[in-house]
Structures are given as structure tokens and as C-alpha cells.
Amino acid sequence: MSPTAERVRRAATVRRESGGLLRTPAARYGGLLVAVAVLLVAVLASLLLGSRTLPIGDTLNALLHGDRGSTTGLIVWGLRWPRTLIGIFVGSALGASGALMQGVTRNPLADPGILGVNAGAAFAVVLAIYVFGITTLSIYVGFAFVGAAVASVVVYALGAMGRDGASPVKLALAGTAVSALLVALTSAILLVDLATLDRYRFWVVGSLAGRDLGVLWQVLPFLGAGLLVGFASARSLNVLGLGDDVAKALGAKVGTARLVSALAVVLLTGSAVAAAGPIGFVGLTIPHVARALVGTDYRWIHGVLRAPRADVAPGSRHDRPAGGPARRGAGRGGDGGDWRAVLHRPDPTPATGRAVRARPPAGATPHGGTA
């Protein structure tokens, strides 16, 4: 075999192994377009469907002409548009933070829910209400941030103890333990103090219901910063995926890269949880879906991540007194979990295992897609 043929063959192998359903750049940009289309359909559905189904013509009319006077306009602008918008932002924040977490920990099971971040944010909010007597929703956001940050650091530190570092099992168990502890303390406070429960449930139970855009504007700077930092760290995540030793040898500043990604994770989950309460599984599942589609390059994963995220939004019909996480009826919770179980089975550490062979797809721009 000639050297050239050999090189071509090897390149083909690498391309195939770097994985994903969509292998060529063209297919990936196409996938991105499809994802954006899905997002648009989801947004439309979120606006149209509800306890009062709106005709599509009137809705678009109200939306385009800023008509707030008619009934349709009231529903669209007052209720559904804020929810939908928050759903899009929260969804993309959670999806991106899940991808970052899975990249930083090289662990397919990393998710704000499993790693105790949600529980940390919720506990901090309860503390804010119970201990400091805070009643303003805007200050909860800060507490949710701090809680999410502290919980993620603690879980990672506990999970990374010992020789083999942060293995999936140790992280999952540390997250389980910390979550259980925080949830228990949270429910203890809520049971003891009814006034706290009354305020807290508006934050946690509401999920996407009854949020106005004020909350979104408040968290948007943090969220935007998180997304930017996350994108910026996508390249270093690819290097980290090779393992600490190789990454160091390649000249990557492993500690810095990890810290920057962790900062992005905290910014993203903090703002998402602060705006919409704890939502599970989006952060866990979507990166896997994205990885299955485009392979292991985190620049692509981030790009693809943006769009499908927003399918949280349709779940947020205002007629549903969502008692738990905001989910689209039957779908979200089950889907999320099933996906993980299925994805987990064939390869316990897809990120680690395949990332070793991952190469940036030819023609990919450093920042993946168009978000």
C-alpha cells in the first residue's frame, strides 16, 4: 500500500471513529439546520398549544405586529412568549453545562441533577428564605448561584478523592450522597417552617409557569457569560478528553482549562436553576444525543446543543400546575432517563473511550455552529 493510500485510509478511520451519525461537515451543518427547524416548530407549538389553543394566523399576527390588546395578543405576549423564551435559554444553558460537565469530568453520567447541583441551588434558596428572611425573587438568583457552585465543587472534590480520580461511579455516588443530604435538609426546613414552604414552592414548583421576563433579564448576563466561556473552552475540552497526561504533554494548561470550564458550568446551571427551578436530565441527555449525532468534538457538540434544548418549552403550558420539574407531560422525564440507560449500555465511557481518537472534523470552525 502506498504511503498516500495508507494516510487516506488512516484518515478515514479517524473520521469514522471520531464518530457520530453525521460525519461530514456538510451533514453536520445540515443537522444544525434541522435542529434549528425543530426548535422553531417547538417554539410555535409552545405558543399555540395550551388550555386555549390559538389559531396560527392570529398568533403570528399578534407576534409580528406587537398587538397586545386582543385576547390572543394577551395570551401570547403575557403568558406564552415569556415562558417560551425562558425555556429556550434555560434549555440551552442546561444542555451546554451538561456537555461541559461531561467534558471536564470525562464522565458520561455528569448532569446537574445527578451531581447535586440542583439540590445545592434549591437548598441555598431555602436557606435564603428561612435563615435570612429574603422574599425577593431576584435575590434568590444569587443564592441559587452560590448553592449550585458550592455543591458542584464539593461533589467533584469528593468524587475525585483517591487514586483513580473522578471515576463515573465515584462521582455519581458522591452526587447521590450530597443530593440526598441537601434534599433531606431542604425538606426538613420546609416541613418545620410553613412560611418558608409557601415562598419556596413559588420558586420550585412554578418551573416555567408564571415567570415573567424580568427573571430572564436578570440571569441573562450570567447565562450569556457562561455560554461564551463554554464556547471558548470547547477546544481545551477536546484536549482534556485525551487524558491529563497527554493534554499536559501537548502544552495545555490542564488546571486552567478545567477551572474555566467549571466556571462556565456554574454560571450556566446557576442561572438556569435560578430562572426556572431544578430541571433534570436535559443536561444529561442532550449532550449524548448531540454526541451520537456529531461525534466527540466538543466544538460541534456545543454548536448542536443549542437547538434541541428548547423542547423543554412545549412542556411549559400554563395550564399545567407542574409539581415537579418542568417536563413535557409524559415525555421528558422518561425520555431523559431511558436515553441515558440506552446510551450508557454499549460503552460505559464514551467520552473517554472515543475522545482519545477524536480529531476536529475538517472544516469545522473553532466555534462550531451558529448557536
Next chain:
Amino acid sequence: MTQLLVDALESDRPVRRTAFVVRLNRPGVSARFDRRSVLVSLGLLVVIVAALVAGVSIGVFPIPLSDVVPGILGVGSDDATFIVQNLRLPRALTGLMVGAAFGLSGAIFQTLARNPLASPDIIGVTAGASLAAVAAIVLAGASTGAIAGAAFAGGLGATLAVYALAYRRGVTGYRMVLVGVGLTAVGSSLTSWLLTKANLYDAQEAAIWLTGSLNNQGWEHVVPVGLALAVLIPATALLAPHLRCLQLGDDTAHGLGVKVETYRLSLLAAGVALASMATASAGPVAFVALIGPQIAKRLCRASGIALVPAALTGAALVLIADLIGRQLFAPTTLPVGVITAVVGAPFLLWLLAQANRSGREG
């Protein structure tokens, strides 16, 4: 004639006797008792009785210790008899039996998987049981008996799912734990979805139940778990010697003539049934199945997990945790699961740290 023989094991060595064997010749039964385990079990029994009496005695309407036994027997004053028989005794008995069932189930699972983390509350058995029970309540408005049946089906389903998903040329402990943590998350999110479908009253009840609670336990809660234990404890006792053989490893057990798969499956079924019945009765009381057997193991300083001390430790844990939950913020009663989680979570972390220090994969 039944001849009772007590002889020393290891009598050829000049060490302190640490175990003795009791043989009944006529039915042909023998049992080996570890001295320390027996003492620990007796001590735990004392603790349990004390906690039971305290649980009956302490409360908003205190019942003097002297009235506890008359109250239980129904010969005391009317007030005391009513409170003891209708309110506090069922609660204490449920706690006792639920704790024992969780402890026993945890011991079986941990021994079978040879991994302390593979207890039913971590690998999703109790989550599956809760999901099925909540589904039965919310969707079908099921009765107590049907709820217990649903819980068992749910626990069994979760176990089979974990086994199937973790199976890759045999099931290893850590893979099972990882899949179990995932399935637990699936179960709890499906459960919270069900709660959003329920009416407010049911949802509130279920939410408290889901943290593991002994509130409002009446005789209707005592009876199912009592019946289940009446069947399952003898069954487990019959299977226990085989469990000890399985502990030696599959090959050795095969060599000793044990039908490995048959007994493993029967033991697994018993463990699932115990955990599910306990869950159906008091909700998934967090971490009791995890820490009960581990505490018992450390108390007995045994290499393996002894079943009887594990069950007794579980019972003592739940009774004491319930006492704390009732008294800490009285008159508000914290669910017992909150207390066990606050105690159990650090213990789980400590177990992780231990596993790390000894260099095993944790």
C-alpha cells in the same frame, strides 16, 4: 431424643473460643453462632425494646413508663390505652418491621454483590417500588394490599432492569451500581411526573410518603408488612446457609455443591420482596438498607455480613431516627427518612473515602 451439643470450634488451637455450634440431631439441623454476633444481637434487642418503649411513651401526650405495658395490653386507663394501641404502637411496630426488612434486604444485596454500595436503596429497587406504588395510588386509587403488590412488582422490575442493563458477560458490582443510580433517577423523575398528575391532596400525601415517613401509621400498615415478614424471614433463614456459601465465590460454591444460580435468584427475590414491602409500608426510608448492614458488620467485627444483626440494626436505626424526628422540632414531626438521610449520606461518603484509601475502585 434431641441431643444438644455445644462444642468449641478451633478447639485444637489455644485461642479464645469465638464461636460455638448448636446441633439438633433428630431433625438434623446445626447452626454455628459467632459469640460476638450473638452478644451484639442481644445488645441490639435491648436497644430496640428501649426505643420501642420510648416511642410509645414520649409524645405530645406523655404516657408514664409504668403505663406503657398496661396500655399495650389494654388494661390501663382508657386514654393511655387508646393512644398506645391506636396511635403509637402501630407506628413503632411499623418502624421496627420496616427497619428490619430494609436491614435484611440490604444485607442480602450487599452480600450477593460483594459490594456495600449495591444496596436496594442505591441500585433503584426502592425507587422502582415507590414509582409503582405511587402509580397505583394516583392512577388506580389502589387499596393497601394492591399498593403492596404494585410495590413488589416495581421493585422486581427495577432489579431485573438493572441486572439486564448492567449485564455484560456477568454482572459486576460497580457497573450495577452505576446503572442503578441512573435507574433511580429515572424512577424518581417519573414519580414526580405522576405527582403533577395527581390531585393536590394525593400529591401532598405522596410527597411526605416519598421521603419515608411513619406519620399516621395505623394497623392497616402494620398488617401487610407483618405478613410479609412472617413469610420472608423464615424463607431467608432457610436460604441463609447458601448465602454464606455464595460469599465464597461462585466457583467455590459450585464446588461445594450449591446450585449457584437457583439460590442467587431466590435470595435476590427475597431481598427485593423485603425492600418492596418495607417501601410500600413506609416509603423509601433513605439509606437504612445501606448503612444498617454496614454498621452491623462493624459491630460484629465479622468479615461477612451477618443477617440477624443487620436486621436488628436496621430496626434500631429506624426506631431511633423516628424518635429524633418526632422530638427535634416538636410539635412538627420530621419524616423518619429525613433523619436517616442526614445520617446516611455522610456515611455513604465515608464509605467512598474508605474504599479510596484501601485502593480499590470506589
